[in-house]
Amino acid sequence: xxxxxxxxxxxxxxxxxxxxxxxxxxxxxxxxxxxxxxxxxxxxxxxxxxxxxxxxxxxxxxxxxxxxxxxxxxxxxxxxxxxxxxxxxxxxxxxxxxxxxxxxxxxxxxxxxxxxxxxxxxxxxxxxxxxxxxxxxxxxxxxxxxxxxxxxxxxxxxxxxxxxxxxxxxxxxxxxxxxxxxxxxxxxxxxxxxxxxxxxxxxxxxxxxxxxxxxxxxxxxxxxxxxxxxxxxxxxxxxxxxxxxxxxxxxxxxxxxxxxxxxxxxxxxxxxxxxxxxxxxxxxxxxxxxxxxxxxxxxxxxxxxxxxxxxxxxxxxxxxxxxxxxxxxxxxxxxxxxxxxxxxxxxxxxxxxxxxxxxxxxxxxxxxxxxxxxxxxxxxxxxxxxxxxxxxxxxxxxxxxxxxxxxxxxxxxxxxxxxxxxxxxxxxxxx
Ligand SMILES: Cc1cc2nc3c(=O)[nH]c(=O)nc-3n(C[C@H](O)[C@H](O)[C@H](O)COP(=O)(O)OP(=O)(O)OC[C@H]3O[C@@H](n4cnc5c(N)ncnc54)[C@H](O)[C@@H]3O)c2cc1C
Numbered sequence: 001x002x003x004x005x006x007x008x009x010x011x012x013x014x015x016x017x018x019x020x021x022x023x024x025x026x027x028x029x030x031x032x033x034x035x036x037x038x039x040x041x042x043x044x045x046x047x048x049x050x051x052x053x054x055x056x057x058x059x060x061x062x063x064x065x066x067x068x069x070x071x072x073x074x075x076x077x078x079x080x081x082x083x084x085x086x087x088x089x090x091x092x093x094x095x096x097x098x099x100x101x102x103x104x105x106x107x108x109x110x111x112x113x114x115x116x117x118x119x120x121x122x123x124x125x126x127x128x129x130x131x132x133x134x135x136x137x138x139x140x141x142x143x144x145x146x147x148x149x150x151x152x153x154x155x156x157x158x159x160x161x162x163x164x165x166x167x168x169x170x171x172x173x174x175x176x177x178x179x180x181x182x183x184x185x186x187x188x189x190x191x192x193x194x195x196x197x198x199x200x201x202x203x204x205x206x207x208x209x210x211x212x213x214x215x216x217x218x219x220x221x222x223x224x225x226x227x228x229x230x231x232x233x234x235x236x237x238x239x240x241x242x243x244x245x246x247x248x249x250x251x252x253x254x255x256x257x258x259x260x261x262x263x264x265x266x267x268x269x270x271x272x273x274x275x276x277x278x279x280x281x282x283x284x285x286x287x288x289x290x291x292x293x294x295x296x297x298x299x300x301x302x303x304x305x306x307x308x309x310x311x312x313x314x315x316x317x318x319x320x321x322x323x324x325x326x327x328x329x330x331x332x333x334x335x336x337x338x339x340x341x342x343x344x345x346x347x348x349x350x351x352x353x354x355x356x357x358x359x360x361x362x363x364x365x366x367x368x369x370x371x372x373x374x375x376x377x378x379x380x381x382x383x384x385x386x387x388x389x390x391x392x393x394x395x396x397x398x399x400x401x402x403x404x405x406x407x408x409x410x411x412x413x414x415x416x417x418x419x420x421x422x423x424x425x426x427x428x429x430x431x
Contacts, residue, residue, distance in 0.1 A: 001030055001190060001405055002394040003235040005412030007201075008193045010419060014426035018227065019199060020219065022206040022364045025187075026194060029237070029365060030405065032185030036274045036353045040310045041185030044270060044357050045368075046405045048074060050173060052180035059406040060180075066192040069183040071307045076176050078285040078306070084143055084292055086343030097144040105130045112166045122374045123153055123169065124162035124294070143290030150296035151288060157403070158266030159371040160319040161294055168372030172403040181307060186405065206364075209247040210234070212390045231390050231422060233415050235408075238265040238384070238397040239366030252388055259383040263397060264373035267322040267360045271315040271337055274353035278303075278311045279345050287313070287344065295321045298340040313341070318368075326358040369404075370397035385411070392418060 004026060007017045025031070029045040036042055052060045052070060063070060081089040109126060112119045127149055131142060154161045156173050182188055194201070206222040210232055217232045236246060241260045252260070280287060280303065287301040296317060304312040315337055317325055325333060333356055341348045359368045372380070385398035394415040399407030 001028065001408040002396070002412035002415075003028075003233070004190050004193050004199070005409045006233060006235075006394060006416045006419075007199050008196065009413055009416040011198050012196075013416075013420065015419070015423065016426075017200065018229070019201040020205045020207055020221065020227065021201055021203045024203050026201060026203070027187045027190040028235075029359075029368070030186040030190055032187050033272075033355055034185075036272055036355050037310050037312055040304075040308065040312065041183070041188070042272060042304065042310070042312060042314070042355075043181070043186050044355070045359075046186050047181050048179035049182070050177050050179055050404055050406065053178055057406060059409050062409070063182065063189055066189065068188055068192065071181040071183055074179040074181070074307070075285050076179075078283075079288050080281045080284045080286075081144070081147070082287065082289045082344050083140065084290050086289075086340075086346075089140075089144070089290065093140060094144055097141055097148070100134070100141075101145065101148055104134075109166060109169060113169055115167075119167045120375050121166050122162050123149075123164040123166050124160070126166055127161060139292070140290065143292060146291040146294055147288050147299055150291060150294065150299055151286075154294070154296055155268070155300060155316055155318045157371045158268040158318045158368050159264045159373065160266075163264055163319075163371075163373050165372040165374045165376055168376060168378060171372055171378055172370075172401075183308070189405075207236075207246055209249065210391055211249040217390050231392060231419060233392045233394050233419070235393075235395045235412070237365050237367065237395065238263060238370045239360075240364065243366055245363070245366075248388070248391065250389075253386075255383055256386060256388065259380050262373060263376055263380050263384065264371040265367045265397070266319055266369065266371050267326075268316065268318045268368040269322040269325060269357045269359055270355075271317070271325070271333055271357075272353075272355040273313045273315070273334075273337060273341070273351040274355075275311045275313075275349060275351055278305045279348050280305075280313065282306060289340065289344065297321050297325075298337060301341075323360050325356075326361055330354065330356060370402045372402075385414070387418070 007019050010017045031045045032041045032043045034041055049060050051057050081094055083089055157164050208222050209220040211218045216228055216230050219227045282305045285306050289299045291299050300316045302314040304310040334354055359365050381402050385393055392415050394411040396402050396408040399411040401407035
């Protein structure tokens with residue numbers, strides 16, 4: 001997203017921009033499938049425009065200006081809840097847990113957040129203490145608490161609860177929020193920006209090293225071709241920066257290397273189960289299952305029928321649980337998922353189609369999106385955004401709104417602006 005936003009902006013202003021894209025498609029973490037159900041565009045990467053409100057979100061406004069259709073708002077309060085073994089949960093017991101959560105845990109988190117920068121504790125530390133202090137909680141209460149913790153924090157932020165910073169809660173994503181989806185999938189946005197024409201994009205071109213001297217930058221690629229330019233903007237993911245997939249010469253400065261190492265980069269995977277017709281409660285947005293532990297394994301199913309009428313359930317897994325599931329075969333994932341769905345809905349049929357993401361295993365992503373880990377200062381994203389000589393940096397993790405498509409988009413515009421200042425008026429051949 002950030003690279004195409006930058007290229008669109010500078011190309012429209014008359015600068016010459018070359019986009020080197022390692023994959024055979026543009027969009028990066030915006031990807032969707034149209035093959036699982038007739039007429040569907042199911043997002044495999046980002047799916048929600050967070051805070052999709054006209055006039056308050058430039059990404060939402062861009063989407064509308066491009067004529068793309070958005071869904072009704074996702075309703076996070078619209079849930080059907082189940083015990084771990086599949087019985088429908090009594091609404092009043094859920095209500096009790098819900099009020100205990102908001103009257104005790106939320107204020108404790110807010111106090112600790114206010115205590116920054118002294119507080120260096122993980123969400124898991126605080127949550128664990130809260131559970132331990134509430135000795136009156138039954139096993140069912142704990143199951144509901146774990147379900148809420150996983151849904152509202154762990155899955156949203158795509159990091160293990162034991163690594164999420166309490167001090168930074170709310171500095172990336174938070175819910176409840178006004179979230180909408182693109183009816184034709186998030187890649188439609190990038191496609192629309194590319195379709196305006198004039199972008200020079202070289203697909204299947206994997207960058208391996210970036211070498212700069214006083215005059216310019218040489219970018220080497222896996223196929224042996226070298227490209228030279230006065231400036232280069234890196235939009236690779238934080239995951240690939242952590243892995244050192246691209247070699248920088250001269251090396252990145254110590255403070256940037258430290259930020260790359262310390263900022264969290266998580267995993268969020270989707271398991272799509274497509275059926276001939278729905279057998280579940282289609283009036284709710286989510287099916288949620290209580291958990292005896294913090295893993296969130298088969299705890300969240302997003303009901304695509306509610307917003308789009310597609311007979312699809314998407315199970316969402318994050319962090320270590322997602323990494324564990326990525327190691328299973330498709331058949332094993334189907335077996336586990338269907339065993340749980342049949343606990344919730346005995347007699348549920350076999351899916352007619354399935355699709356599973358494995359974002360951690362994708363070499364050009366190595367995960368899903370960034371999160372604030374314990375100890376991260378809020379300005380860690382600014383360190384990640386710092387230019388290194390003639391090498392500039394964009395992408396969600398460099399943005400003040402990390403973890404989001406909006407942040408990626410804004411970071412692309414930010415670096416376009418920086419380049420305009422550095423390059424001066426376009427000559428048609430200067431960048
Ligand atoms: C499963 C999932 C769910 C998400 N859900 C949401 C959501 O609901 N809402 C939201 O706002 N955000 C969500 N996000 C986050 C959002 O997708 C990202 O913040 C955003 O798309 C990142 O854009 P980017 O430009 O920073 O990076 P990318 O889109 O990852 O772009 C980086 C590009 O660099 C390319 N690349 C990498 N290495 C090389 C190399 N060596 N050589 C050449 N090219 C290379 C990649 O192929 C890619 O095209 C989600 C992400 C995932 C994965």
